[in-house]
Amino acid sequence: MKPIKVGLLGIGTVGSGTFNVLKRNQEEIARRAGRSIEIAMVADLNTERARELTGGTVEIVNDANLVVNNPEIDIVIELIGGYGIAKDLVLKAIANGKHVVTANKALLAVHGTEIFKAAQEKNVMVAFEAAVAGGIPIIKALREGLTANRIQWIAGIINGTTNFILSEMRDKGLDFDTVLKEAQRLGYAEADPTFDIEGVDAAHKATIMASIAFGIPVQFNKAHVEGITKLEAIDIKYAEQLGYRIKLLGIARRTPMGVELRVHPTLIPAKRLIANVEGAMNAVVVQGDAVGPTLYYGKGAGSEPTASAVIADLVDIARLATADPENRVPHLAFQPDAMSDLPILPIEEVTTSYYLRLNVADRPGVLADITRILADAGISIDAMLQKEPAEGETRADIILLTHQTQEKNILAATARIEALQTVAPGITRLRLEELS
Amino acid sequence: MKPIKVGLLGIGTVGSGTFNVLKRNQEEIARRAGRSIEIAMVADLNTERARELTGGTVEIVNDANLVVNNPEIDIVIELIGGYGIAKDLVLKAIANGKHVVTANKALLAVHGTEIFKAAQEKNVMVAFEAAVAGGIPIIKALREGLTANRIQWIAGIINGTTNFILSEMRDKGLDFDTVLKEAQRLGYAEADPTFDIEGVDAAHKATIMASIAFGIPVQFNKAHVEGITKLEAIDIKYAEQLGYRIKLLGIARRTPMGVELRVHPTLIPAKRLIANVEGAMNAVVVQGDAVGPTLYYGKGAGSEPTASAVIADLVDIARLATADPENRVPHLAFQPDAMSDLPILPIEEVTTSYYLRLNVADRPGVLADITRILADAGISIDAMLQKEPAEGETRADIILLTHQTQEKNILAATARIEALQTVAPGITRLRLEELS
Numbered sequence: 001m002k003p004i005k006v007g008l009l010g011i012g013t014v015g016s017g018t019f020n021v022l023k024r025n026q027e028e029i030a031r032r033a034g035r036s037i038e039i040a041m042v043a044d045l046n047t048e049r050a051r052e053l054t055g056g057t058v059e060i061v062n063d064a065n066l067v068v069n070n071p072e073i074d075i076v077i078e079l080i081g082g083y084g085i086a087k088d089l090v091l092k093a094i095a096n097g098k099h100v101v102t103a104n105k106a107l108l109a110v111h112g113t114e115i116f117k118a119a120q121e122k123n124v125m126v127a128f129e130a131a132v133a134g135g136i137p138i139i140k141a142l143r144e145g146l147t148a149n150r151i152q153w154i155a156g157i158i159n160g161t162t163n164f165i166l167s168e169m170r171d172k173g174l175d176f177d178t179v180l181k182e183a184q185r186l187g188y189a190e191a192d193p194t195f196d197i198e199g200v201d202a203a204h205k206a207t208i209m210a211s212i213a214f215g216i217p218v219q220f221n222k223a224h225v226e227g228i229t230k231l232e233a234i235d236i237k238y239a240e241q242l243g244y245r246i247k248l249l250g251i252a253r254r255t256p257m258g259v260e261l262r263v264h265p266t267l268i269p270a271k272r273l274i275a276n277v278e279g280a281m282n283a284v285v286v287q288g289d290a291v292g293p294t295l296y297y298g299k300g301a302g303s304e305p306t307a308s309a310v311i312a313d314l315v316d317i318a319r320l321a322t323a324d325p326e327n328r329v330p331h332l333a334f335q336p337d338a339m340s341d342l343p344i345l346p347i348e349e350v351t352t353s354y355y356l357r358l359n360v361a362d363r364p365g366v367l368a369d370i371t372r373i374l375a376d377a378g379i380s381i382d383a384m385l386q387k388e389p390a391e392g393e394t395r396a397d398i399i400l401l402t403h404q405t406q407e408k409n410i411l412a413a414t415a416r417i418e419a420l421q422t423v424a425p426g427i428t429r430l431r432l433e434e435l436s
Numbered sequence: 437m438k439p440i441k442v443g444l445l446g447i448g449t450v451g452s453g454t455f456n457v458l459k460r461n462q463e464e465i466a467r468r469a470g471r472s473i474e475i476a477m478v479a480d481l482n483t484e485r486a487r488e489l490t491g492g493t494v495e496i497v498n499d500a501n502l503v504v505n506n507p508e509i510d511i512v513i514e515l516i517g518g519y520g521i522a523k524d525l526v527l528k529a530i531a532n533g534k535h536v537v538t539a540n541k542a543l544l545a546v547h548g549t550e551i552f553k554a555a556q557e558k559n560v561m562v563a564f565e566a567a568v569a570g571g572i573p574i575i576k577a578l579r580e581g582l583t584a585n586r587i588q589w590i591a592g593i594i595n596g597t598t599n600f601i602l603s604e605m606r607d608k609g610l611d612f613d614t615v616l617k618e619a620q621r622l623g624y625a626e627a628d629p630t631f632d633i634e635g636v637d638a639a640h641k642a643t644i645m646a647s648i649a650f651g652i653p654v655q656f657n658k659a660h661v662e663g664i665t666k667l668e669a670i671d672i673k674y675a676e677q678l679g680y681r682i683k684l685l686g687i688a689r690r691t692p693m694g695v696e697l698r699v700h701p702t703l704i705p706a707k708r709l710i711a712n713v714e715g716a717m718n719a720v721v722v723q724g725d726a727v728g729p730t731l732y733y734g735k736g737a738g739s740e741p742t743a744s745a746v747i748a749d750l751v752d753i754a755r756l757a758t759a760d761p762e763n764r765v766p767h768l769a770f771q772p773d774a775m776s777d778l779p780i781l782p783i784e785e786v787t788t789s790y791y792l793r794l795n796v797a798d799r800p801g802v803l804a805d806i807t808r809i810l811a812d813a814g815i816s817i818d819a820m821l822q823k824e825p826a827e828g829e830t831r832a833d834i835i836l837l838t839h840q841t842q843e844k845n846i847l848a849a850t851a852r853i854e855a856l857q858t859v860a861p862g863i864t865r866l867r868l869e870e871l872s
Contacts, residue, residue: 001762017726021584021585021725021726022584024586024725025584025585025586025725025726028585028586029583029584030774031651031770031771031774032579032583032651032766032769032770032771032774033583034762034763034766034771034774129581135724135726135727135728135730136730137576137577137580137581137582137730140573140576140577140580140581141573141576141577141581144573144576144748144751144752145565145573145576145577145748146573146744146748147465147468147469147747147748147751148457148458148461148465148743148744148745148746148747148748148751149457149461149464149744150460150461150464215467215468273709273712273713273733276709276712277709283731288571288744289460289461289740290453290457290461290571290740290741290743290744290747291571291572291734291735291740291741291744291745292571292734292735292740292741293734293735294571294572294573294732294733294734294735295719295731295732295733295734296730296731296732296733297709297730297731297732297733298727298728298729298730298731299727299728299729299730304725304726304727304728305726305727305728307584307726308582308584308585308724308726308727309584309727310584311583311584311726312580312581312582312583312584315580315583315584316580318763319756319759319763319764319765320755320756320759320763321763322759322760322763323755323756323758323759323763324758326437326470327470327754327755327756327757327758327759328755329755330468330470333468334467334468335467335468335470338466338467338468338470
């Protein structure tokens with residue numbers, strides 16, 4: 001069969017990984033795909049570096065339009081990132097009848113609906129395994145491996161930077177700022193780490209997974225997004241004492257009222273497998289009604305792990321390109337005319353358990369007041385940790401773990417608790433998921 | 437699009453799960469697949485129970501030939517098991533131009549080459565996600581998700597019964613026989629548990645995974661198979677003290693000389709994620725050259741988890757049926773004309789680390805004699821645990837962990853050590869893998 005001709009937009013970290021893996025494993029890949037897959041053209045503003053990286057074997061251009069308009073190119077790989085020029089180029093490639101492979105989670109989480117619609121009209125595929133959890137084939141598992149299931153929820157460690165920081169904070173008892181600096185020094189965090197540490201990157205990925213799991217349009221603007229910048233070392237320690245770890249999770253859950261879509265630091269039982277995912281690794285738990293819980297683990301970023309996903313998409317497209325378009329795997333797992341309009345719930349409507357840390361006066365009746373307010377709000381207490389006041393102190397920490405309740409209930413109850421004169425202002429509130 | 441008509445051979449545990457999940461989730465599945473998938477005919481010797489399970493909505497026959505010969509049936513699901521009648525029926529279905537879905541690992545591990553060849557000649561697909569690790573989409577990950585990679589090794593907990601027994605032995609400090617009886621009482625082990633506890637079931641699955649990972653024909657008869665029946669509680673305890681857990685692993689590793697294909701109890705570092713897979717759960721680690729390590733975890737058996745895999749195969753076939761046959765995913769991941777003839781290594785040629793437990797006389801020079809023999813054989817010692825003799829005893833246990841060596845070297849060295857008068861006969865020898 002004739003080789004598949006690929007055009008590459010952007011030859012940075014993932015682009016060079018894709019070029020190198022395709023070259024190194026070209027025989028093995030061709031033995032699987034039944035044909036060879038060749039990068040025929042590369043567009044990058046830095047043409048000199050692109051020429052160095054490719055060793056002069058490939059046509060290099062600095063205008064990406066030359067790639068998306070080239071009739072010789074079958075598939076365009078978009079690795080530019082962001083919403084701007086990347087979007088234009090993806091839409092142009094689609095308009096020109098080319099299949100697209102992209103690792104651009106931001107683009108799909110925000111403009112996915114428009115892009116997938118354009119692709120459907122032109123009968124081309126847009127593949128994006130690399131957009132979520134790097135080399136872990138989680139999109140494939142959700143879209144194809146678990147098709148039998150009504151998916152109930154997904155919970156994932158889908159940002160390596162923040163998981164590295166949380167692992168280090170726990171391991172070494174250090175605070176966030178110290179560890180962030182170390183992470184930047186080691187290359188686990190970028191110079192501007194905002195998208196990672198504020199949870200935006202994880203929310204892009206959770207948005208995409210929620211769409212695929214439940215058949216809803218991508219709606220990044222409805223996601224609840226909290227990062228780890230305000231997380232204190234003391235809470236990691238108290239959580240540990242109660243048998244929990246704190247992870248930044250991307251969570252998508254189907255309820256009868258709507259879909260929960262949220263990213264925030266979360267206490268999870270230390271005995272769960274996902275609680276033991278350390279360092280920059282990623283892992284996603286998917287709960288299906290037939291299969292039960294399944295977990296997928298691996299490197300969520302990096303040159304060759306992400307390239308692994310990009311190339312898997314190339315082979316998939318090579319295979320499915322000859323199938324009837326309506327028999328291909330739908331972009332968002334469900335047929336475009338069979339999407340659901342289940343709304344995304346505002347965070348106040350979300351149901352979860354809570355970890356509360358209160359600093360209280362060490363005197364009789366304080367705990368009774370607090371538990372009375374929670375009881376009045378219908379919130380049961382699952383566990384409590386009461387610390388002795390430090391030497392010479394008259395105040396102490398109380399940690400409460402609640403059973404499940406709606407966020408609006410806990411907000412109302414904690415406001416009432418904060419109004420008690422015996423309780424210091426600023427209750428620390430973290431969400432807790434049993435993941436069972 | 438017109439519905440896919442499915443014929444089911446055998447409506448036992450997995451068959452009834454398949455029927456129930458297809459019925460319960462029919463709308464969700466159709467929204468994904470773009471068409472409905474219907475079980476139109478069921479063959480089972482117990483027609484009465486079959487009628488009960490299906491609620492009288494489906495044609496029930498007691499002769500499976502009526503299903504495989506029915507021109508209305510598009511896909512046949514074989515859930516009879518074993519090598520005999522199941523093989524005949526699968527081949528007949530293929531000869532009649534029907535696609536086949538099977539959970540029969542024994543059949544594929546032994547007769548896969550013949551079956552896949554027949555399927556290829558008739559341009560039909562034989563799908564078998566359910567044959568390995570139940571509901572975990574590991575076949576899909578290996579065949580499609582990781583196509584970019586040169587796969588280096590696979591190590592899996594792929595038998596739930598033995599993992600349950602090992603978890604209980606470690607947790608409660610009990611011996612094998614006691615836990616086996618408990619497992620049988622709880623339904624985790626069958627009345628005749630031989631295939632599970634002797635490692636045969638795991639070896640069937642490892643055989644299939646090795647073929648897909650390395651593009652070699654299925655060769656069950658070349659697999660090295662050891663179960664857990666001889667494992668002693670004391671070794672689980674000593675392993676724990678050295679920072680290791682003992683798991684029954686199915687291992688497939690590519691070396692320049694050939695493929696290692698082996699199932700045996702294995703020490704693995706307790707800190708590895710897979711070491712923390714407890715109870716009847718399954719997990720598989722795959723090491724690819726681009727992606728690094730990835731892990732897949734879930735329920736490896738049971739009615740609905742296995743049904744989840746069977747139905748995913750049905751949807752896959754429905755999708756790929758319209759693609760050019762040469763563009764479909766090859767049965768063993770590699771194109772039939774691009775398979776490798778890399779041999780499977782005899783166990784003596786396998787390279788691994790070892791755990792040795794020796795019972796020795798507590799007198800000077802014994803350890804020097806032992807370590808000298810190992811050094812002469814070129815075997816380095818990685819760790820040692822020396823137990824004090826019990827009160828009134830003159831003998832003690834020594835545990836040695838070695839660096840990697842070939843099995844034949846350790847066999848020769850332990851034979852020499854056993855010939856020492858100070859060492860009791862019967863050195864306990866277990867293999868150890870760092871999985872890094």
